[in-house]
Amino acid sequence: MVCEAFLEADTFVHRLDPRVRVVAALALAVLVAVSGRLVVPGAALALAIGLAVAARLPAGATLKRLAGLNVFVLVLAAVLPLSVPGPAAFAVGPLAFSGAGLLQAAAIALKANAILLAVTALLSTMELSDLGHALHHLRLPDKLVHLLLFSVRYIEVLRHEYGRLLRAMRVRGFRPRTNRHTYRTIGYLVGMLLVRSVDRSERILAAMKCRGFKGRFYLLDHFRIRPSDTAFAAAAGLVLLALGWVEWGPGGWV
Amino acid sequence: MSADGLPLLAFRGVAFAYDRDRPVLEGVDLEVRAGERLGLVGPNGSGKTTLLHLAVGLLHPTAGHIEAFGEARREEKDFHEVRGRVGLLFQDPEDQLFSPTVAEDVAFGPLNLGKSREEARAIVGETLQALDLGGYEDRITHHLSYGEKRLVALASVLAMRPEVLLLDEPTDGLDEHYEGRLTGILRGLGQAMVLVSHDRGFLAMVANRGACIRQCRLEPLDLA
Numbered sequence: 001m002v003c004e005a006f007l008e009a010d011t012f013v014h015r016l017d018p019r020v021r022v023v024a025a026l027a028l029a030v031l032v033a034v035s036g037r038l039v040v041p042g043a044a045l046a047l048a049i050g051l052a053v054a055a056r057l058p059a060g061a062t063l064k065r066l067a068g069l070n071v072f073v074l075v076l077a078a079v080l081p082l083s084v085p086g087p088a089a090f091a092v093g094p095l096a097f098s099g100a101g102l103l104q105a106a107a108i109a110l111k112a113n114a115i116l117l118a119v120t121a122l123l124s125t126m127e128l129s130d131l132g133h134a135l136h137h138l139r140l141p142d143k144l145v146h147l148l149l150f151s152v153r154y155i156e157v158l159r160h161e162y163g164r165l166l167r168a169m170r171v172r173g174f175r176p177r178t179n180r181h182t183y184r185t186i187g188y189l190v191g192m193l194l195v196r197s198v199d200r201s202e203r204i205l206a207a208m209k210c211r212g213f214k215g216r217f218y219l220l221d222h223f224r225i226r227p228s229d230t231a232f233a234a235a236a237g238l239v240l241l242a243l244g245w246v247e248w249g250p251g252g253w254v
Numbered sequence: 255m256s257a258d259g260l261p262l263l264a265f266r267g268v269a270f271a272y273d274r275d276r277p278v279l280e281g282v283d284l285e286v287r288a289g290e291r292l293g294l295v296g297p298n299g300s301g302k303t304t305l306l307h308l309a310v311g312l313l314h315p316t317a318g319h320i321e322a323f324g325e326a327r328r329e330e331k332d333f334h335e336v337r338g339r340v341g342l343l344f345q346d347p348e349d350q351l352f353s354p355t356v357a358e359d360v361a362f363g364p365l366n367l368g369k370s371r372e373e374a375r376a377i378v379g380e381t382l383q384a385l386d387l388g389g390y391e392d393r394i395t396h397h398l399s400y401g402e403k404r405l406v407a408l409a410s411v412l413a414m415r416p417e418v419l420l421l422d423e424p425t426d427g428l429d430e431h432y433e434g435r436l437t438g439i440l441r442g443l444g445q446a447m448v449l450v451s452h453d454r455g456f457l458a459m460v461a462n463r464g465a466c467i468r469q470c471r472l473e474p475l476d477l478a
Binding site for chain 2: 127128129132133149150152153154156157200203204206207208209210211212213214216218220
């Protein structure tokens with residue numbers, strides 16, 4: 001799958017309990033998202049870089065992921081200084097760039113990169129099935145957990161089916177062009193995928209019924225909190241408290 | 255088991271059609287008794303899979319009825335008990351293995367039958383060991399090879415400790431190595447079986463009785 005590059009290393013981050021990682025990533029993301037000061041997302045970005053290094057994230061795959069995000073950030077960085085009212089920080093010809101807009105753009109850039117990098121370091125480094133289990137143990141509604149687990153299980157099967165259909169089209173000389181024949185063919189391809197998915201889901205349900213499925217799932221739990229998890233949770237808690245203190249405490253930081 | 259000589263599974267004059275004008279099965283009478291391994295052959299689309307699905311109540315006959323373990327079974331709820339005692343191995347293991355890990359997939363049936371987690375875990379260990387799949391517990395199901403998926407799917411059916419096994423094209427798509435492993439496993443099992451296959455060599459090795467679907471009807475067949 002796309003994100004398997006992040007699973008390859010075996011660092012202490014990879015070995016942390018998935019539940020601890022989910023909670024830590026979520027808490028950090030929320031804190032950073034609601035923060036109104038630059039220093040909090042700035043510190044979070046530094047932390048996230050530290051985590052990424054500790055988890056030995058592959059540079060190529062990580063930068064590619066961040067690049068996708070930063071295309072949007074760049075658009076905002078170009079538009080916000082022009083659209084947010086306030087005294088101009090500088091001007092290029094007739095275009096006045098407002099200081100408030102620049103600050104907002106910087107805050108968004110810091111927040112988005114910090115959150116994505118932290119989530120990549122903490123969550124992309126676990127199997128998606130572990131993520132599903134962690135969410136179940138964290139009392140997320142079963143339906144959502146099962147939706148995730150079924151998607152994880154069958155997305156590759158669907159991709160293979162798509163690949164097979166596409167190859168079968170290619171060997172009969174299909175080249176995508178901008179014409180009605182192409183649109184109709186792609187329509188058939190998508191339609192066929194849908195039909196096959198519905199058929200498959202019926203066969204899966206039949207197979208589940210044969211094994212006594214009556215609408216309830218049972219997960220075998222296999223997580224155990226170890227001292228390293230407690231230590232990481234404590235450290236994460238302290239860091240988050242410190243960031244919260246900076247954000248809402250009495251100090252006059254900016 | 256059927257010490258009283260009753261068949262484990264019986265079809266009594268069963269007919270089935272997906273649409274009214276094209277019958278798939280007509281007047282099918284079939285009995286499966288303890289120790290029998292019925293090899294079932296027939297052309298593509300002749301109703302072999304349909305017959306297996308009728309036996310566990312995934313489909314219902316348009317005429318006649320199914321008996322299992324000495325009782326007539328007609329409605330969905332009649333088949334809940336049957337499914338705990340008759341294991342169906344689907345043709346495509348992708349349809350059967352839906353859990354993220356092997357252990358969870360094999361435990362799915364036992365947990366549904368009301369076993370505790372500890373019991374289920376023990377059953378998973380034993381079943382995988384018996385199929386020479388020890389150590390597969392934490393493997394991710396969609397990362398397995400096709401042959402491994404087939405064997406794990408069989409494990410997930412055997413974990414329910416069925417008295418009858420229904421196998422739909424069990425050797426389909428397997429290489430020699432996995433076909434050999436599967437043949438060895440099936441020959442070593444004590445359950446009554448219905449084996450749907452096009453592979454006459456495989457049937458000759460495993461089955462001890464043959465039948466053929468020809469023009470919607472079931473006929474005896476010499477497999478040798």
